[in-house]
Amino acid sequence: MISHHLIDDYINRWERKEIILNKDRIDLIEYLKRDVLCRDDLYFDEERISNYIKFSERWFFSLDPWEKFITPFIFLYFKEDDELFFEEFFISMGRGGGKNGFITTLATFFISPLHGVKHYDVSVVANSEEQAKTSFKEAFDTIESETAMQKSFEPWKAQIIGKTTKSVFKFKTSNASTKDGGREGCVIYDEIHEMEDRATVDVFSGGLGKVANPREFFIGTDGYVREGFYDQLMERCRNVMKGDNPDDDRIFPFICKLDDKEEVEDYDMWEKANPAFEKPITGRSKRLFNKVKKQFLALNTNPGGRLAFMTKRMNLPEEDVEKDVTSWxxxxxxxxxxxxxxxxxxxxxxxxxxxxxxxxxxxxxxxxxxxxxxxxxxxxxxxxxxxxxxxxxxxxxxxxxxxxxxxxxxxxxxxxxxxxxxxxxxxxxxxxxxxxxxxxxxxxxxxxxxxxxxxxxxxxxxxxxxxxxxxxxxxxxxxxxxxxxxxxxxxxxxxxxxxxxxxxxxxxxxxxxxxxxxxxxxxxxxxxxxxxxxxxxxxxxxxxxxxx
Known part of the structure; x- marks a missing residue:
């Protein structure tokens, strides 16, 4: 048996009904208890987990409970050879939940001396350069404004260099036909709902494995492309959680969404789609909640916006795609x-x-x-x-x-x-x-x-x-x-x-x-x-x- 207090804290809060989880996250907990936490051939790297959390909270921001819950699994290794257990992470939730901020802290940490892996390059890949630069720019601005960070990082407009590990953090667009995979240690795919197939993933994952502890992160919110890469990944993750494919157990799925469209009427259910709304709601999360609530109330006079709201905010596209032009x-x-x-x-x-x-x-x-x-x-x-x-x-x-x-x-x-x-x-x-x-x-x-x-x-x-x-x-x-x-x-x-x-x-x-x-x-x-x-x-x- 293995355990970590950050994992236990999150599960205990759910069992005490302090937070509300959707079915996919409940299935995740059952899967972890059944197939992962019961093993004795794995270990959590306590030092790296602690270092990452301290690094994030000193230079960027305090991590939300959901981020702290995932963190130990990012640093879960086999005892035999110190290889990663989870090499892929699928994180899907409503817009505004903090996915990009999580990417920023992880990518910057991975090229830092605290991670300690030489030439552990990190690439953030997205459909547009603007989206790909989101986390990169956040890290760049922080390093540029913090003189103490510049002892470990060298920020350039197109890349950030970890001075000790000689690792590079870059952003790239997802044009699979013109890009070649590098020698990344980690590839982060942003806004994956826009990908019609896995061609982009095949290109960028081609360079993984040349550096120790390769990782891939797939993050996004559901979109309008059906039967594309997002749907395929969702099906794969659900099969893993059900135990239908025991040979494919190296992906960690953290999926947040409403379980039923009727739940949108109950504000308490919104945390199923966005863990930033888990109580108590304070600071940034409270501002976001008020913004989303305002958008929801606006649907009374602009029902044509419901499909986008359900998709982007509640991570649950509605099947009924035929609507009135507007309200009477x-x-x-x-x-x-x-x-x-x-x-x-x-x-x-x-x-x-x-x-x-x-x-x-x-x-x-x-x-x-x-x-x-x-x-x-x-x-x-x-x-x-x-x-x-x-x-x-x-x-x-x-x-x-x-x-x-x-x-x-x-x-x-x-x-x-x-x-x-x-x-x-x-x-x-x-x-x-x-x-x-x-x-x-x-x-x-x-x-x-x-x-x-x-x-x-x-x-x-x-x-x-x-x-x-x-x-x-x-x-x-x-x-x-x-x-x-x-x-x-x-x-x-x-x-x-x-x-x-x-x-x-x-x-x-x-x-x-x-x-x-x-x-x-x-x-x-x-x-x-x-x-x-x-x-x-x-x-x-x-x-x-x-x-x-």
């Missing part, structure tokens, strides 16, 4: 008085995907930080006779929101003539739409002298404007005026998120729940940043003052 309260908040639009510049957008039922066109203005949408729709009479639309179409026509056309298909000339009339009082910088009916619209737009752009991949547009859509609805920055037709369009739309986290705006029901006006709005929104002079008044006044 936010849709109703678009009923704001239209500001004065005369002589304003606009981006025009239209949706003419179907010529047999609905078509919509509109002008999008950006005024005082808000998006103002002036729109009109056309509906074919024959369609209304065939399909029962649960909406007051005739009333909306009487209010001038749409026009019912008695023709075999909607003539695209209606859209272009509406734009032509509108530009008598407004400047239309560009007309934007998808290219589905380009052959019908292009000649007319050219005939009437409009600059236009047809989007070949409208679903790609959706993913790019989705953050603007969510923020603008949530903060009531979209103005439709008193337009129940536009409110109907938005309410008929669902936001579907794919495996990579990209959003697509689709119809909730194909025949009767139309979304044309919202689709036209999205096309215009995609190009709103190209809007130049937003008000023609100054330009027109200047022109009047010139004596030609």
């Amino acid at each position: 309260e936010n849709i109703m908040a678009t009923n704001q008085a239209l500001p004065e639009l005369k002589n304003r510049m606009a981006i025009a957008g239209f949706d003419y995907a179907s010529i047999r039922d609905f078509a919509s066109v509109g002008l999008l203005f950006q005024i005082d930080g808000k998006y103002v949408w002036k729109t009109h729709s056309f509906v074919r009479k024959g369609f209304l006779q065939m399909v029962k639309i649960k909406a007051p179409i005739e009333e909306w026509q009487s209010r001038g929101l749409l026009t019912i056309l008695d023709e075999p298909s909607i003539n695209p000339l209606h859209i272009v003539k509406w734009l032509d009339v509108e530009r008598e009082s407004n400047g239309i910088q560009k007309v934007v739409a998808d290219n589905f009916r380009m052959d019908l619209l292009k000649p007319l737009l050219e005939e009437y002298g409009f600059e236009y752009e047809f989007i070949r991949n409208p679903r790609g547009v959706h993913s790019k404007v989705a953050p603007i859509v969510e923020d603008s609805f949530a903060n009531h920055k979209i103005i439709y005026g008193d337009n129940p037709l536009m409110r109907w369009y938005v309410n008929n739309t669902l936001a579907k998120t794919d495996a990579l986290g990209n959003k697509t705006y689709l119809k909730k029901e194909e025949k009767t729940r139309k979304t044309d006006g919202f689709q036209a709005f999205l096309m215009a929104l995609y190009k709103i940043d190209e809007l130049e002079d937003n008000n023609l008044d100054g330009f027109l006044s200047m022109m009047d003052s010139i004596d030609f």
Whole structure:
């Protein structure tokens, strides 16, 4: 039997119900008791464990209980040959739990004389250079500001050198096709949920084993890539904890997540996903908790952000990826008085995907930080006779929101003539739409002298404007005026998120729940940043003052 007081303290706190653990961590404890702590051929290196904790708390910060629980297993060795028992560590938890800080202290310690292994190079690998530099920069800034640390470390912009051990701490990006593995003693893979396969790991792990005590750390929070490296690693770890693969027992899995999506409603359950929330919550953890709570409460008015919240904060992606665009309260908040639009510049957008039922066109203005949408729709009479639309179409026509056309298909000339009339009082910088009916619209737009752009991949547009859509609805920055037709369009739309986290705006029901006006709005929104002079008044006044 082996034991360590840091491990016992953490397990005892759980058994006394002072902290709440999720199922994966409970399974971890059972696995450790059953297959690891019962052995007599292993030992904890008490000196290195103590030195690491003292090193971290002197130069960086006090370790949280979860970090202290893991630490002894990082320095667990076979008695026979002093080789590591756990060579791989999988640490997964909600954002803000302190994973990167843990990496910072470990990486810096590994190249220090306290660790004492010559040429024990450490590389932090991430998808982007910015993410890879997170822990490196934290260590660099600390060393640069602490003169006493500079006796042991030499900080450079691209690497930190341990003077005694000649070890190097670097950051690298995860482009497996262009990188070669080195002679690292330790490789730390950050944000592993972005890895579609293990190609990057294969590259960087190739150099391990050339230096004593090789280690790999896989850290991150669950993401949107399914069946990728993260899911494969999760399955492997759970098999280890269940004892299904006794030959693969050299990985230590510390997985923190909600066990059920309903638990998000209970703040006490949040520590299942983020051990920084284990009681008592003080200091940084309290500030983080308040921030996460604020984000959770904001979901009441911005439900489109729930998927990201559950994934990033609770480490539990929801299976239901089809959501409303926003809450009905936010849709109703678009009923704001239209500001004065005369002589304003606009981006025009239209949706003419179907010529047999609905078509919509509109002008999008950006005024005082808000998006103002002036729109009109056309509906074919024959369609209304065939399909029962649960909406007051005739009333909306009487209010001038749409026009019912008695023709075999909607003539695209209606859209272009509406734009032509509108530009008598407004400047239309560009007309934007998808290219589905380009052959019908292009000649007319050219005939009437409009600059236009047809989007070949409208679903790609959706993913790019989705953050603007969510923020603008949530903060009531979209103005439709008193337009129940536009409110109907938005309410008929669902936001579907794919495996990579990209959003697509689709119809909730194909025949009767139309979304044309919202689709036209999205096309215009995609190009709103190209809007130049937003008000023609100054330009027109200047022109009047010139004596030609």
